[in-house]
Amino acid sequence: MFFETYKSEFIITGFLLLFLLIVRFILTTLITKISRRNGINIARIHLINRYVSVTLFLIALIIIPFIFGTKLEKLVVLFSSVFAVIGIGLFAIWSILSNITSGIIMFFSFPYKVGDKIQIHDKDFPLEGIIEDIRAFQLHLRLENGDLVTYPNNLMLQKAVTLIEKDAIIDDGMDAI
Structure with missing residues (x-):
């Protein structure tokens, strides 16, 4: 019925x-x-x-x-x-939403790609490394000393960033093997 x-x-x-x-x-x-x-x-x-x-x-x-x-x-x-x-x-949980929104913005208008070497101009904690991955919440940045830094997407949009080298090669130390 x-x-x-x-x-x-x-x-x-x-x-x-x-x-x-x-x-x-x-x-x-x-x-x-x-x-x-x-x-x-x-x-x-x-x-x-x-x-x-x-x-x-x-x-x-x-x-x-x-x-x-x-x-x-x-x-x-x-x-x-x-x-x-x-x-x-x-x-x-506004910071999570802020990172998701930043991830969407970065998807459409982020000028850097995986493999690019960048410098983040942060007064308290400046970083320079190669972008390994760009995710929904954060960016993975490999430093020259081999450390992997997880950097929140919302901070990527708030800080000045300089492109050091396009498509830099990530050296993981495996070449000698």
């Missing part, structure tokens, strides 16, 4: 989900092609593709209740309550 009553809503929902899957496929394919052409690290490509998937999932969660006839006022109350709880929880 329930499925017969909402048969047209289920069909519309199915079409919506199919449409969003097609949009996801197109977007992830475009992001992957453009990113590979620009030499962006595969881990960063997968990260942005996950962000696209989550965004499309959230869009589906917002649209589906309207398909089933839910009134806007009821959804506003629900979402405002959920966002208030999430906001309080996220305020406690």
Whole structure:
């Protein structure tokens, strides 16, 4: 009885989900092609593709209740309550969100790539090394002494950075073997 009553809503929902899957496929394919052409690290490509998937999932969660006839006022109350709880929880972990946001910004506009030798002009802790990896939360920088430094993405966007050498070779000491 329930499925017969909402048969047209289920069909519309199915079409919506199919449409969003097609949009996801197109977007992830475009992001992957453009990113590979620009030499962006595969881990960063997968990260942005996950962000696209989550965004499309959230869009589906917002649209589906309207398909089933839910009134806007009821959804506003629900979402405002959920966002208030999430906001309080996220305020406690704002630096994580700051690093995720910085990771997204760095994906689209970061002028340095894996293998580049950079210098970070930090008054308290200046660094110079080769970028080994750029992740969602941090950048991995290999120093000349072999130490691996994990540097938060949000600080990368706040500090001045100088490109010392493009595509520097990481010397791991294995050449002598």
